[in-house]
Amino acid sequence: MSTLEQKLMNTTETVFTAEFHSLDGNGLEKAKKYADRFRGWFDGVNATDNTAAHAHVSNVASAIAIKQLGLEPILQIVCRDKNRLAQQADIMGASMFGVENFVALTGDDVTAGDEPEARRVFDTDGPQLVRLMGTLKRGEYMSGRKIDPAPHMFIGAVENPGAPPFEYRVQRVAKKYAAGAKFLQLQICYHQDRLEKFCAGVRDAGLAGKIAIIPTVVLVKGARPLNFMHNSVPGIDVPADQIARVEMAADPAEEAYLQTLEFAQHALAQPGVRGLHLTDFRNDETLERLMTDLGRVRQTAANSSTTNEVKDDHAYSA
Amino acid sequence: MTTFIATIEHVVKGPVWGCQDCGQCVLHSTGMTCPMNCPKTLRNGPCGGVRENGHCEVKPEMKCVWLKAYDRTQDWPLPSSWKDEYNHLRPPVDNRLKGTSSWKNFFTKRDRWTPAGWKNTTDESVAQGVDH
Numbered sequence: 518m519s520t521l522e523q524k525l526m527n528t529t530e531t532v533f534t535a536e537f538h539s540l541d542g543n544g545l546e547k548a549k550k551y552a553d554r555f556r557g558w559f560d561g562v563n564a565t566d567n568t569a570a571h572a573h574v575s576n577v578a579s580a581i582a583i584k585q586l587g588l589e590p591i592l593q594i595v596c597r598d599k600n601r602l603a604q605q606a607d608i609m610g611a612s613m614f615g616v617e618n619f620v621a622l623t624g625d626d627v628t629a630g631d632e633p634e635a636r637r638v639f640d641t642d643g644p645q646l647v648r649l650m651g652t653l654k655r656g657e658y659m660s661g662r663k664i665d666p667a668p669h670m671f672i673g674a675v676e677n678p679g680a681p682p683f684e685y686r687v688q689r690v691a692k693k694y695a696a697g698a699k700f701l702q703l704q705i706c707y708h709q710d711r712l713e714k715f716c717a718g719v720r721d722a723g724l725a726g727k728i729a730i731i732p733t734v735v736l737v738k739g740a741r742p743l744n745f746m747h748n749s750v751p752g753i754d755v756p757a758d759q760i761a762r763v764e765m766a767a768d769p770a771e772e773a774y775l776q777t778l779e780f781a782q783h784a785l786a787q788p789g790v791r792g793l794h795l796t797d798f799r800n801d802e803t804l805e806r807l808m809t810d811l812g813r814v815r816q817t818a819a820n821s822s823t824t825n826e827v828k829d830d831h832a833y834s835a
Numbered sequence: 836m837t838t839f840i841a842t843i844e845h846v847v848k849g850p851v852w853g854c855q856d857c858g859q860c861v862l863h864s865t866g867m868t869c870p871m872n873c874p875k876t877l878r879n880g881p882c883g884g885v886r887e888n889g890h891c892e893v894k895p896e897m898k899c900v901w902l903k904a905y906d907r908t909q910d911w912p913l914p915s916s917w918k919d920e921y922n923h924l925r926p927p928v929d930n931r932l933k934g935t936s937s938w939k940n941f942f943t944k945r946d947r948w949t950p951a952g953w954k955n956t957t958d959e960s961v962a963q964g965v966d967h
């Protein structure tokens with residue numbers, strides 16, 4: 518059982534997960550740097566799959582690196598680039614190296630990236646991929662061919678509480694839960710009312726406590742990235758007053774931090790919310806500040822009983 | 836004969852429903868909206884990229900296929916069993932059926948074939964009425 522699964526399924530503790538940075542040249546060295554920054558703060562770290570339809574170091578390779586660096590990887594798999602055979606192969610490959618957490622998402626379209634001329638695949642969709650993961654977990658490929666022993670898998674999905682049709686998003690959660698998802702990382706949502714309704718909807722559908730909701734917050738330095746998300750990322754709408762609030766502030770970086778903290782606290786107060794997912798676009802001391810302000814104590818080898826086997830040269834020493 | 840049926844089907848469904856000849860029609864369960872017109876060919880609801888105005892992530896000039904399907908399922912006088920099916924988990928497309936007649940595949944039940952691994956269900960899926 519992965520430590521993320523153990524915490525979500527067997528305790529009521531708040532979990533924190535984070536998006537690992539995309540890796541390109543000098544990948545391993547950078548992975549070490551990022552891992553050192555994240556070590557001790559997070560219960561799981563997402564190995565992303567060609568984020569925003571840009572090619573990077575593969576999700577599987579990143580997940581294995583994260584694992585070897587002593588953190589708990591969550592392997593993200595999108596449906597855009599690979600058909601069902603390749604998706605199964607990736608899951609089995611990562612599993613061979615001890616990756617246990619998987620999260621299925623449909624993924625942005627190829628036209629969102631820098632190679633819009635590429636062929637889009639979408640041989641499966643998000644909910645189908647969840648079910649496909651469930652099939653592997655049971656010890657079978659999609660064909661019915663047996664896998665013995667079955668891989669250890671903790672399966673999650675993604676949903677966007679901030680994109681229309683809002684009421685229907687909850688039904689999608691039910692569908693993904695039925696397909697086998699036990700946790701749900703949400704896309705960043707800058708409309709607090711939408712997040713509230715979404716969480717209440719999941720509760721009213723009888724799913725609170727059955728599927729762990731993990732909303733996302735993003736650390737940004739100022740109004741520019743907010744404007745970018747608003748204008749260039751379909752499915753993300755940032756209300757004008759939230760952008761203005763940062764733009765007009767005497768100290769935009771500080772205001773942006775306070776805004777993130779406020780969204781984090783608000784999200785954690787919603788029913789069914791079991792934790793928070795963090796995307797860090799700042800790369801500065803606000804990562805520690807946010808975690809500390811949220812009451813998180815950094816885990817070290819000394820104060821943790823669940824630390825993975827960590828090689829000495831990577832161990833965080835406080 | 837088989838080609839003949841496929842041609843008739845295309846002539847009827849093409850202009851009206853934008854049929855893409857996937858050969859395993861789910862129109863009745865999607866508010867008579869063909870999910871194969873979604874640029875990502877999603878069969879289980881909208882992606883996370885639906886724009887604020889309800890339009891498609893990939894084709895900003897087009898309303899998201901799944902929003903259309905959702906509205907029609909709510910508003911059109913469709914049989915309630917069809918409406919219920921809207922939330923079922925539809926299996927991945929059988930790519931071998933592309934270009935064949937879904938009418939014929941319906942009557943021969945060929946369109947209900949799924950691989951062995953898909954057929955097994957979790958307790959939750961039974962409770963939620965997932966297709967299998």
Ligand code: SF4
Nearest residue numbers: 873882891892899900
């Ligand atoms: S926005 Fe709607 S139509 Fe466009 S790709 Fe997503 S689900 Fe398909």
